[in-house]
Amino acid sequence: MKFSENWLRQHVPTAASREELAATLTAIGLEVEEVTPLGDALDGVVVARIVSARKHPEADRLQVCEVDTGAGIVQIVCGAPNARAGLKAPLAQVGAVLPGGVAIKAARLRGVESFGMLCSAKELGVDPDASGLLELPADAPVGAPLREYLGLPDATFELKLTPNRADCFGVRGIAYDVAAATGCAVAPFEAAPVAARSEATLPVELHAGADAPRYCGRVIEGVDAAAPTPVWMAERLRRSGIRPISLLVDVTQYVMLELGQPMHAFDRDTLRGPVGVRRARAGEGVRLLDGRDAALDPEFLVITDADRVVALAGLMGGHDTRVTEATRNVFLEAAHFAPSAIIGRGRRLGLHTDAAHRFERGVDPELPRIAIEYATRLILDAAGGTPGPVAEAALSEHLPTPRPILLRRARLARVLGMQVADAEVERILRALGLAVEPAADGWRATPPTRRFDLAIEEDLIEEIARIHDYDAVPATLPEGAAPLVAPSEARVDEASVRRHLASRDYLEAVNYAFVDAALLGRWGLDAGAVPLANPLSAELSTMRTALLPGLVAALGRNAARQQARVRLFELGNVFAAAGEGAAPAEAARIAAVACGPARAEQWGVPARPVGFHDLKGDLDSLAAVAGARLEYRPAQVGWAHPGRCAEVFRDGVRLGWLAQLHPRLQQALDLDVEVVGFELDLAPLLARPLPKAAGLSKFPSVRRDLAVVVAEPVPWAAVAASVRAAAGPVLRDLVLFDRYQGKGVESGFKSLAMGLILQDESRTLTDRDVDGTVAAVTAALQRDHGAAIRS
Structure with missing residues (x-):
């Protein structure tokens, strides 16, 4: 989250310095990654207007400009490609010192005198854009100090937010935490309802149940979409990492950054209505704002116009209904979407949008109407127009409702190891926006709707600790000795298994528990596979049903790097679907694979490739650690060589397989060596019968x-x-x-x-x-x- 320091101070008027503010944010868990000062050294820089511009007589790329400074006309030699008569731009006068220590002096350039420098945004240190002069609005007052006109000095703060703090993806949400930590009060927020002055409206409908329980929309007619974005708004967007585009788009971005509520603006004249929210149908598609065509399925939530898909809910608007400078009538939307309906959808299309980033983490369900009213006021002030009534559809039974949480005084003291005064506890909770009521043994606090992360007593204890100051929590070591637990004799511990296999020349591998679904299909082990709802990538989209596919893949990577003799083992869990609504079944397994020579290269023993019976011997020696005798029965498994595969049993219980890979599978996996391996259930293999003392028979055998x-x-x-x-x-x-x-x-x-x-x-x-x-x-x-x- 990136924002302007001055913007935050508008919401929370703290007296803390910039350094103190950054330290406070980090101390309360909102880690400040970077602070970039803006406009700290702009004395002598004013708003100027280029009166005329003519070609330099000795240089093709330079122009000689006559510039009005408000106190007279000066001559400036400028090389910016956008320098032209009538343009208003910043002028660093003679004597000014720009960020970076650049001192401005009178100079002669190719024989022509220049008395100052017309500046780009980068030269002023307010933006990385160095493509040309920083163009100022036509109504910028000539001669005014630039720092006053642009609201400088300022600084850009960039926070590294944890996923649970969705409320801090808006400046207003951050202000509550700063107010609680510094003892200030959050400034009131003005978003008074805008009265409707026309009857223009579009009906809205909800057909997605709990996925979209609230949707608000408003028609504004007669808007001047070509009106410039106010400079104060454009600067706040720019300092938040968003480049201004056009007024209507900028307003929706501005409201999202300030309140945390994503919005979208449609060209009303491209809509027929009603506007609805539903699941996409198989085979549907939509062209998005960025020009790409998205193929949809029922996993996607869509915005429709008369049942025609016009946008991807929570992700991106559609190309055909976008606003342009020719737009005269606009339809504003703001909605609440459940995080589960948005998570992972953008990744499937290769999209990562600010709206999806917020909806995936949770947005205040009470914000949509407030955002509509606020955006309406901003548009009317900058571009005029006639607003219609706000159309709202809501499914109250599906809207999240905060529940009171009991915070016990004794529990708070026990967890923190210290006493916090009752008055301080109440101050912190109220400053964070919670409704607090006294209880017999503490407090009953109801979180605001924006705080999805507050659900149990420990959440409130954490809030008290981080605002009261983590450094105040005593670093007291726990008393008492940890009880010693004797290892069970009825089971061989895994450390012994690892040591034993290492002694037989195996190296332990640790693979991801999720694999490529195509890899499992190639092995024929995809039955009952559990797909991930939000995978890191397509290659890691499914929970593994066996250890061997990942272990053989690791062996293949080693063999491809000129490792002729590879012997790997792994202890890990495998997963299988356990029926609708049930958690996946999980089982511990052990697996090993080998390829190349049976023994390391030496002169005393003839070289031969590792074979089935080599791994059988390794497996028998491992079973002997648990006092087990294994039985091997011929078997047919799809991924195994038909004549070199055995099921492994112990006391009549099947543990797994020992086999050489099928030649067809080896070819499919691009392996040039024969691979032998085993995979067994770990628990029955490691079970060890308790030893019983018995005398030796005195009779001969x-x-x-x-x-x-x-x-x-x-x-x-x-x-x-x-x-x-x-x-x-x-x-x-x-x-x-x-x-x-x-x-x-x-x-x-x-x-x-x-x-x-x-x-x-x-x-x-x-x-x-x-x-x-x-x-x-x-x-x-x-x-x-x-x-x-x-x-």
Whole structure:
């Protein structure tokens, strides 16, 4: 928010110096980013009129001007392209010193004497425009000191406002905070209703419910739209960072900057009526003021004329109904739009307007009529005209209504750690515009309609703290010791997981939780994706449903920068839609990816690319930290290589996937290397059974080796499950020590050699016991998998 210091002082007549005012604004949370002094050194600069201008005899780009200073005619040599007879412009007389230390002296330029300098706005330090002389209005009094005529000296203040302080996007709103902090009173604001002098009107209608609960409009006939903008208004706009355009446009901008209420002016003769507000329909469009054509959908709120779209509500007016210097009849509008109906709409069209900036944060719902009356008075004073009655449509049930907030005296003291006098509390709240009533244990305060940010007791406590002075709040450390919480033994902590993966040569990656929706679609993981209502960009528009897409993208960026061996992991949350009106479901996951050589380059081990079983080993070692034994079952997943993908289970619960990326996906992602990765649910992976002490069996164990022939597609995990189920509790361990295909084994089959470690807790196993167990295992393998003992 940028504004003129003199403009603010008109609303709050504080005696604070410029430096004190800037320090006060920052101290109360309205951070001053920059203060730019204007016109501090303009003694000797007057309003002058060029009587005549002729070409310099020795220079094509110079003119010799005869200039009336109000005290006589002087000769000035000027190189400005807009210097011409009849123009009124600032003249720095001989002896003046301009900002920057430029001293004005009599001089001879190419043989012609010059007694002063006609000035641009930049040379005077009042505006960065250096394209030509600063053109003054035709009624500017010749000979008058320029600083008096332009209301100088002044300064431009630029504030960095937080999103919750929407009320401070108008000079009037800032004045309330300054008044509360400096002990002044805000000057009364004159916006008396302007009586209608004609019956000219346009009916207004509301068809958008809570999105647009108030709309005001007024017709003013016979306006001289070509009338110049008053110099005081033009200067305030210029010092607020807005270049004056034309009177009607400038008035709407001026009212927005002063009150915080965006407005728009239509050429009445381009409207048929009624004027309405509704949601856009699919396929509708409108040409905007800047000439671009906007394609609309039902997410947009539009202003209509006889159901024809003529403007984007809260964003920008339409090109076909704009005001020009030929406009004679104008229709002014001021409305209240809900922030949720405006947020993000401008970004979708590549627009960022002052109106949208305010409506997105919230505008006082009581301002539209006040703004209409104020703008009417400004237009009548500068351009004449005949006003009609104000037409207003309102849906009172949808207008926000401030509710009283109880501020407890004891709570205030407890949160601030200090006592604030009752009289000071009441003064601050009333100075900020709140209605205050005493309560049994404190105060009941009702915020003004402009303060959307005041809703709970803590909001009022913050107001007291920032106005009373944050520096007055004691810096007292809390007493007592923080309770120590012992880590749970039933879960492996995430720090241990990070350390373990780092020890296996992985680097941790931290990616955004939102990704490009097109990327999820490429992976086939867009089902249940949650789109963001207000994304930072199109590439970050959707909450991620999996970690692997973002992690592989990070791997790809590293591989594209000549990193041959990349190993990354990430712990993070994924999101999925949970039904209409419900918050998205959130789940913690762990994922890892790898590409390039299996081991770092060295001379002692032959180089080979990382593969499926390398990551399986890493995953098994990670599971072992939690005492888990993982099971792998062949699976088919759209993004995975059809023959190198497995679902991962623990105790019958599916945790996720371990797979190599599908070649088609690798090509779509522009990856030149094979990528292997896994993604698992974090909570069931890290669950750790509590250790139980148990004595070692004093009876010996027995090992029996068994070789069976099974069909090639049968996985070892299924064979092991059958063995454990058949052997029962005497099976202490099961080891696969050989896998063979070749001579002696039929094609399409494989030989698996396993060792069964058998032991009983209560007795020594006999040969009969062992033979019976082996027979049960053999029968189970034959029954479950068609296995046969290898001869």
